[in-house]
Every structure is written in C-alpha cells, then in structure tokens.
Amino acid sequence: MGVVNTTPDSFSDGGRFDSFDMAFGHARRLIDEGADMIDIGGESTRPGAARIDADEEIERTVPLIRALREVSDIPISIDTSKAEVMQAAVAAGATMINDVWALRQRDALETAAGLGVPVCLMHMQGTPETMQRDPRYTDVVAEVIEFLAGRIEAAQRAGIPRERIMVDPGFGFGKTIAHNLTLLDALGELRELGVPLLVGLSRKSMIGKILDKPADQRLVGSITLAVIAAMHGADILRVHDVAETADAVAMLRALREVQA
Numbered sequence: 209m210g211v212v213n214t215t216p217d218s219f220s221d222g223g224r225f226d227s228f229d230m231a232f233g234h235a236r237r238l239i240d241e242g243a244d245m246i247d248i249g250g251e252s253t254r255p256g257a258a259r260i261d262a263d264e265e266i267e268r269t270v271p272l273i274r275a276l277r278e279v280s281d282i283p284i285s286i287d288t289s290k291a292e293v294m295q296a297a298v299a300a301g302a303t304m305i306n307d308v309w310a311l312r313q314r315d316a317l318e319t320a321a322g323l324g325v326p327v328c329l330m331h332m333q334g335t336p337e338t339m340q341r342d343p344r345y346t347d348v349v350a351e352v353i354e355f356l357a358g359r360i361e362a363a364q365r366a367g368i369p370r371e372r373i374m375v376d377p378g379f380g381f382g383k384t385i386a387h388n389l390t391l392l393d394a395l396g397e398l399r400e401l402g403v404p405l406l407v408g409l410s411r412k413s414m415i416g417k418i419l420d421k422p423a424d425q426r427l428v429g430s431i432t433l434a435v436i437a438a439m440h441g442a443d444i445l446r447v448h449d450v451a452e453t454a455d456a457v458a459m460l461r462a463l464r465e466v467q468a
C-alpha cells in the first residue's frame with residue numbers, strides 16, 4: 209500500500225505533495241513502482257497535527273481519487289475517520305476505508321457498513337493531539353488485541369461482513385518505542401483475530417529515534433521493519449518507498465518459495 213498524503217503538513221514529505229499535480233504525479237509513480245493499492249489521506253494524523261473539517265478533507269482528496277480512477281483501476285483506500293469524507297471518496301472511486309479511529313467517530317460505523325467496501329480498523333490510544341504524551345499499558349499486546357476484537361465485533365454488528373475487515377496495531381499511535389517493538393515482535397498473536405493484518409511502520413518517529421535520523425533518512429530502517437513485519441505475518445504494508453519495499457518483499461517471497 210503506497211502512501212499519498214495530500215496534507216501540507218505531512219510529516220514524511222515535508223508538504224512537497226500538497227498540490228494536486230504533485231500528489232497525482234506521486235501516486236502514479238507509486239503505481240508504476242509496483243504498489244498494489246494506494247492510500248490517500250487529506251488530514252494529518254501525526255502527533256499534535258491540526259484537525260481540518262470534512263469539506264477541506266474532501267477538497268484535498270476527492271479530485272485526486274477521481275483523476276486516478278481515470279487512469280488506473282488500482283484499489284484506492286481513503287485514509288479518513290469522517291463519515292462525509294468516506295461517502296464522497298467512495299462515490300469518487302475509492303474502494304477501501306482506512307480509519308485510524310477504527311470507525312469510532314460520528315456515523316462512521318453505519319456509513320462504512322452502507323458503503324459496502326473493505327475497512328481497516330486501527331488501534332490508537334488517546335487522540336492524535338495527545339496520544340504521545342504519556343502512553344501507558346499493563347500489557348500492550350493483550351490490550352491492542354482486546355481493542356481490535358471489540359472493533360471487529362462492533363463492525364460486524366453494524367453490518368460489515370468479517371471478510372471486509374482488516375486490522376492494524378497502529379504503530380506510533382499512543383505507543384512508546386518499547387510498546388511498538390513489543391507489538392512488532394508479537395505480531396503473530398494478532399493473526400489469531402482471523403482477519404488480514406495491515407501495518408504502517410514506514411518513516412515513523414520510532415525509526416528516527418532509534419537511528420537518530422530525520423524522516424528523509426529512514427529508508428533502511430523502514431525496509432528493515434517492513435521485512436520483519438512481513439516475516440511475522442503482516443498481509444499489507446503501508447509504505448512511502450514502494451519500489452524499495454517491493455524488492456525487499458520479493459526477496460522474502462523467494463525464500464518462502466524454497467521453504468514451501
């Protein structure tokens with residue numbers, strides 16, 4: 209899953225893709241590099257990022273989705289928590305909802321159920337404004353699994369069939385480095401939820417802190433974590449560097465073929 213942020217304050221690209229043309233060009237490049245799907249977001253979810261209203265989020269994302277739909281039939285995921293944005297994005301051609309709030313915002317559950325597209329339910333402790341202040345868990349793996357199991361149940365109760373649900377432990381969303389690494393190491397346990405596993409580790413601040421590197425120097429750290437996640441059973445990797453990650457995953461796949 210290739211990441212296309214249309215946010216001017218995007219942490220990973222310094223806002224380079226805040227204009228339509230640049231975002232469109234970037235998305236096309238990710239498709240050419242081998243992305244199996246594109247995740248388009250209009251509101252930053254990084255710690256402390258400013259919230260925007262639904263109209264602005266729609267303005268940033270929907271023209272891009274429409275334009276991509278004209279040139280490609282690649283699956284497009286809309287990264288949003290707002291029911292209005294989900295509706296507008298799917299009407300424009302998005303085929304999946306990626307919600308860091310796991311459909312806990314107003315009308316999101318019912319809207320996603322009505323739209324009939326797959327959803328990714330992500331774990332987050334707190335809110336993007338406050339989540340990194342002092343995240344605490346007694347048992348991070350058990351608590352993340354319990355939360356995701358509850359959201360799967362809520363989604364199913366709202367009418368979203370299990371086959372359309374995937375989950376994500378939400379690396380960096382209300383988690384210390386130790387929480388993130390513990391979760392990564394225990395990713396196999398999340399597979400017991402019985403739905404596909406999506407993970408986003410690409411360029412995250414955990415890598416920056418461990419390696420002491422800014423976002424544009426986190427490629428090796430990102431690829432390393434992507435490979436570890438894939439080895440632990442992640443089904444979908446949400447990444448900025450599609451070509452490099454695709455090569456790394458191809459190497460892992462080759463190894464698995466001789467193991468089979």
Ligand code: 9MG
Nearest residue numbers: 287306330376378379407408
């Ligand atoms: C939007 N977004 C930013 N980071 C993410 C992550 O780790 N997972 C998912 N599903 N979405 C994310």
